[in-house]
Amino acid sequence: MSQDEHADALQPGAVGQTVVPIGLAGSKVPKSRPRLLFISTMFLHPVDTGARIRTTQILRGLRGGRFETVLASPATRREIATWGAEIQELADTYVHWPVAERGRMFSLARLRHLISSLPVPVVTDRSRSGTAVIRELLVQSPDVVVVDFPHAMVLMPADSAPVPIVLFTHNVEAEIFARHRDVSRDPFRRAVWENQRAKMVRYERSVMSRADTVVAVSERDAAAFSAEYQARKVRVIPTGVDLDFFEYRPPSDHAQIVFTGSMDWMANIDGIEFLLREVWPKVQSAEPSASMVVVGRNPPAGLVEEARRRGYAWTFTGWVPETRPWVWGSAAFVIPLRVGGGTRLKVWEAMAMGGVVVSTRIGVEGLPVEDGKHCLLADEPEALAGALIRVLREAPLRSSLSRAARDHVERNFSYQRAAAVFEDICLDAMSPDHGLASDHPASN
Numbered sequence: 001m002s003q004d005e006h007a008d009a010l011q012p013g014a015v016g017q018t019v020v021p022i023g024l025a026g027s028k029v030p031k032s033r034p035r036l037l038f039i040s041t042m043f044l045h046p047v048d049t050g051a052r053i054r055t056t057q058i059l060r061g062l063r064g065g066r067f068e069t070v071l072a073s074p075a076t077r078r079e080i081a082t083w084g085a086e087i088q089e090l091a092d093t094y095v096h097w098p099v100a101e102r103g104r105m106f107s108l109a110r111l112r113h114l115i116s117s118l119p120v121p122v123v124t125d126r127s128r129s130g131t132a133v134i135r136e137l138l139v140q141s142p143d144v145v146v147v148d149f150p151h152a153m154v155l156m157p158a159d160s161a162p163v164p165i166v167l168f169t170h171n172v173e174a175e176i177f178a179r180h181r182d183v184s185r186d187p188f189r190r191a192v193w194e195n196q197r198a199k200m201v202r203y204e205r206s207v208m209s210r211a212d213t214v215v216a217v218s219e220r221d222a223a224a225f226s227a228e229y230q231a232r233k234v235r236v237i238p239t240g241v242d243l244d245f246f247e248y249r250p251p252s253d254h255a256q257i258v259f260t261g262s263m264d265w266m267a268n269i270d271g272i273e274f275l276l277r278e279v280w281p282k283v284q285s286a287e288p289s290a291s292m293v294v295v296g297r298n299p300p301a302g303l304v305e306e307a308r309r310r311g312y313a314w315t316f317t318g319w320v321p322e323t324r325p326w327v328w329g330s331a332a333f334v335i336p337l338r339v340g341g342g343t344r345l346k347v348w349e350a351m352a353m354g355g356v357v358v359s360t361r362i363g364v365e366g367l368p369v370e371d372g373k374h375c376l377l378a379d380e381p382e383a384l385a386g387a388l389i390r391v392l393r394e395a396p397l398r399s400s401l402s403r404a405a406r407d408h409v410e411r412n413f414s415y416q417r418a419a420a421v422f423e424d425i426c427l428d429a430m431s432p433d434h435g436l437a438s439d440h441p442a443s444n
Contacts, residue, residue, distance in 0.1 A: 061419020218366030240415030
């Protein structure tokens with residue numbers, strides 16, 4: 001069931017009256033500051049994914065600044081009941097449209113959208129109820145609209161009055177689909193991923209033509225948007241970390257390795273399968289006492305069972321309220337990704353906490369890190385296993401990588417700085433000569 005079907009089932013014909021707060025619906029409200037409408041297709045709590053972390057940090061940094069912020073997103077009844085207070089703190093005003101909980105059959109049911117001309121994730125986020133709410137908010141004449149992820153552009157009414165649009169990207173979405181295609185062994189899966197990649201290329205190019213500014217999270221992504229999609233104006237924001245929350249502690253001496261990430265995301269599943277089947281046998285042979293902790297919601301039952309059947313000292317935690325204790329209690333932080341895009345917030349968070357990062361190059365793609373100084377990088381199974389073994393065995397190496405990584409994050413990254421750059425970008429998008437300014441991909 002798509003979001004529009006969810007919402008219609010919950011609130012037929014009454015979306016505008018029931019979800020738009022009094023004071024925003026029906027008549028224009030005087031503004032003491034420029035108004036920024038921030039549109040998301042996901043509820044932003046719990047803050048347990050890289051996308052939610054980055055978006056909530058930007059919103060936290062914007063609130064109380066030069067804009068009056070209005071956040072609009074879908075929400076289930078449970079989400080409002082559980083995190084209603086927290087979501088209200090992200091913006092001056094929060095507006096939602098109702099959606100139903102996603103059931104066990106959601107992933108299977110959404111496959112019917114393969115016949116759509118749009119990519120499946122975009123069709124899934126399309127919502128008549130959401131579009132109705134956004135239409136009412138646009139009546140209030142926001143000074144700038146931020147669309148979080150290209151997917152969210154599907155909620156913008158085609159006939160809305162002109163307003164500056166800032167498209168906040170977190171990845172090159174089509175590239176992720178291409179990488180899934182490239183690592184798929186099954187011909188049918190490869191064909192499906194190629195079909196979705198082609199659709200996403202067309203969709204991303206279309207939405208970028210509508211945006212006044214495209215915000216990228218890495219120089220690499222910015223170059224792709226300019227060269228491949230001919231985006232008119234691309235800016236880059238730095239990745240931000242809450243350095244007080246992710247405080248530094250020296251890495252553990254215990255032979256424990258940790259991975260953190262949502263285990264219902266296909267890129268993470270692929271990476272952990274690669275680690276389990278091709279890398280871990282070599283690690284276990286060299287270091288029999290080594291153990292592995294996979295921290296993240298919804299690990300596939302088949303993967304958990306495979307680790308158990310192989311007799312590996314692996315733990316799958318499922319959802320946890322926070323990841324810090326697991327990182328602090330480990331000797332190494334592994335990122336075995338073969339698929340992905342954008343920048344990896346969890347890399348900076350792990351480094352801020354003193355985690356010793358051992359990663360594939362895709363795992364740190366787009367990040368200014370130096371192999372051998374801030375982390376160890378390896379792509380092939382033998383090399384990745386060798387790097388993990390070195391970290392487990394060599395305490396001086398652990399210490400030097402850990403301290404250098406924390407120093408690097410302290411000097412260059414904080415969420416306050418990222419939000420300040422984002423705020424400047426939004427103000428620039430409102431300026432009359434915005435379209436005349438030359439592109440300058442590097443804003444950090």
